Amino acid sequence: MNFTEQTKQIIENAQSKLAHAFEYVDDIATYNQMKVLDAFRENNVGLRHFSQTNGYGYDDIGRDTLCRLFAQIFGGESAIVSPLIVSGTHALSLALYGVLRPNDEMISITGSPYDTLKEVILGDGNGSLRDFGVKYQQVELKNGKIDVENTLKKINENTKLIFIGRSRGYEWRNALTVDDIKVVIKEIRACKADICIMVDNCYGEFIEKIEPTQVGADLIVGSLIKNPGGGIAPTGGYICGKSKFIDMVAGRLTAPSIGLEVGSYAYGYKDFYQGIFIAPHTVAQAIKGSMLIGQVFHDLGFETMPLPGGKCGDIIRSIKFNTQAQLIDFCRAIQEASPIDSNVVPYPWDMPGYEHQVIMAAGTFVAGASIELSADSPIKEPYIAYVQGGLTYEHVKIACMYCVEKLLFNK
Numbered sequence: 001m002n003f004t005e006q007t008k009q010i011i012e013n014a015q016s017k018l019a020h021a022f023e024y025v026d027d028i029a030t031y032n033q034m035k036v037l038d039a040f041r042e043n044n045v046g047l048r049h050f051s052q053t054n055g056y057g058y059d060d061i062g063r064d065t066l067c068r069l070f071a072q073i074f075g076g077e078s079a080i081v082s083p084l085i086v087s088g089t090h091a092l093s094l095a096l097y098g099v100l101r102p103n104d105e106m107i108s109i110t111g112s113p114y115d116t117l118k119e120v121i122l123g124d125g126n127g128s129l130r131d132f133g134v135k136y137q138q139v140e141l142k143n144g145k146i147d148v149e150n151t152l153k154k155i156n157e158n159t160k161l162i163f164i165g166r167s168r169g170y171e172w173r174n175a176l177t178v179d180d181i182k183v184v185i186k187e188i189r190a191c192k193a194d195i196c197i198m199v200d201n202c203y204g205e206f207i208e209k210i211e212p213t214q215v216g217a218d219l220i221v222g223s224l225i226k227n228p229g230g231g232i233a234p235t236g237g238y239i240c241g242k243s244k245f246i247d248m249v250a251g252r253l254t255a256p257s258i259g260l261e262v263g264s265y266a267y268g269y270k271d272f273y274q275g276i277f278i279a280p281h282t283v284a285q286a287i288k289g290s291m292l293i294g295q296v297f298h299d300l301g302f303e304t305m306p307l308p309g310g311k312c313g314d315i316i317r318s319i320k321f322n323t324q325a326q327l328i329d330f331c332r333a334i335q336e337a338s339p340i341d342s343n344v345v346p347y348p349w350d351m352p353g354y355e356h357q358v359i360m361a362a363g364t365f366v367a368g369a370s371i372e373l374s375a376d377s378p379i380k381e382p383y384i385a386y387v388q389g390g391l392t393y394e395h396v397k398i399a400c401m402y403c404v405e406k407l408l409f410n411k
């Protein structure tokens, strides 16, 4: 690809404004890398933990050690980390079904949960939580922050679980910071101590030096083909937090009689270990890339979230386009700039679990992995693209040039 001088200049100008912000990202990455390295050392991770296992997987040390490793890194008492969890939605669903019982109530205090969870919670006749008698309330965000006053008003004797979505999902808002979450948890605990506070941690891992579990969350839940898989884990999800709740979820993952005592993986665990090891660096690459995209599109006059220089609570950058055509062009440029399936042209389509048609660009090594550079968007007004990931900053930078060329010069 030969980029025009004008495009190159736009990108270089944007980059030059970000030196200071990049230093901040590097500092967090170094801190988190140290945390991860310490956990590897303290758990004596060795080649023996990578072994392929089969059958029941009793005494599978690769599996058990991986769980302990995550628990330590994320500051939880214990963790479930498993290739048998097929996605983030599956991990979140397991956690909800594991903890909630008939007549219990959950309250989502960050507005509507992620699209794919709606049917899990409120579906009618599909085996949803509602079908099992679990009640649901929702508190909308107020100016992009949790409405504590309304939350406290809604908590009652049946409330067993508070659900917090850290990332923005498909909303025009910023992700919450760990500090935002900390303040809210304190207030909730003061109101009702005995309540499970669960955080959808997707896209939030390693953005900051601590995770929500370290400010009082009982459970954090995420996908291994996002941040904590480092772009290397081939599949899987995790749930980390208080042992009391992890045990309940383990009974749901397998069966109440066997919990985490079983589970084998014939492919071996090396990619999960290597993934979490490299994740702090990969996340830093993705954030720097995200900052660059944000700056470039801000400079071109588009509305972006967060604003350049604003604090990142997740790896996503939202860009508001003026027309559906621009949005689709943007996604196509991201696809064209991908190492895999660069010749594929993305179109909007009906995806399982999503309300509107969605367009997705993901030319990724791990199918659909959004720690790799990807963009997606529900097709509805306003036309917002959600861009995230990037295994290397350089790739995101080059992809930025593809996008600018397409939008400005229709190349």
Ligand SMILES: *Cc1c(COP(=O)(O)O)cnc(C)c1O
Pocket: 087, 088, 089, 090, 092, 114, 116, 165, 167, 168, 169, 200, 202, 203, 223
């Ligand atoms: C990705 C994501 C999920 C889970 O989605 P999957 O595609 O099933 O992994 C849930 N919540 C948020 C905020 C997410 O970003």
